[in-house]
Amino acid sequence: MPELPEVETIGRALHLQLVGARILQVEVRQPRLRRLVDIEALVAGCVDRRIEAVRRRGKYLVVELNRQRCLVLHLGMTGSFRIEPAGAPTLPHDHVVWELDDGRCWIFHDPRRFGCVVPASLSLDDTGRRGPLPELGPEPLSDGFTVEDFHRRLSRRQAPIKNVLLDQRVVAGIGNIYAGEALFMAGINPRRRAARIGRDSCRRLHRALREVLTEAIACGGTTISDYRSVDGLRGRFAVHLQVYGKPGENCPRCGAVAKIRVLPMAGRSTFYCPRCQH
Ligand SMILES: [Zn+2]
Secondary structure: OOOHHHHHHHHHHHHHHHOOOEEEEEEEOOOEOOOEOOHHHHHHHHOOOEEEEEEEEOOEEEEEEOOOEEEEEEOOOOOEEEEEEOOOOOOOOEEEEEEEOOOEEEEEEOOOOOOEEEEEEOOOOOOOOOOOOOOOOOOOOOOOOOHHHHHHHHHOOOOEHHHHHOOOOOOOOOOHHHHHHHHHHHOOOOOOEHHHOOHHHHHHHHHHHHHHHHHHHHOOOEOOOOOOOOOOOOOEHHHHOOOOOOOOOEEOOOEEEEEOEEEEEOOEEEEEOOOOOO
């Protein structure tokens, strides 16, 4: 499932490719995504509008159109975008096709259909509380994400830290892979209650999150199975993963002393070193 670095990579690629293009028409081939596509609203919101910017908020992309409209996009588990010359053959699971005025098509493809395409007014505020964006916590790479605020947010939560990191209202954009990697880097056991994390550990976790996300963005994200950027390229961060997907391997920090373990938490596999993470 794409997380912040993957969505950021896709958003940057779409921004470069799409800004300045005008949408001539939109074809919805399958409206039954995670949220039913409102075809009439999508056509009214897109057609004859120019694409002005593509930005990311959490795991969402917001495509800004002129005259105060936007599209809110989520990739779900398997969503991807590609850009093709107009008239190129479509594939199974191509659900929405935007025809552009420069002879290209922009296509949303999503085999499992957990993604969404929602037309909206651009007058969303920055916290995303209005419109189709749900409540989202701070962006972990922004100046607004401070150790103090992060510590305050964790101190209110009794759930295991790993699960709390996945809560988009606490901090936006983190998913299973980067939560696990950051906890390993910070030496924190994923089962520890969030409220029991002290100031120093919180500072280490804050730094680890920023480090792992920044590095992963520089690598174009992580491709485990089907994530691809707009140009079809795989993310290159997988080789830098330290614990994710490595059960039974030697811990990269304490070596042969301990092996990476896997633990189901909130329905997802969590990888950690029982010796290095407390
Ligand atoms: Zn270890």
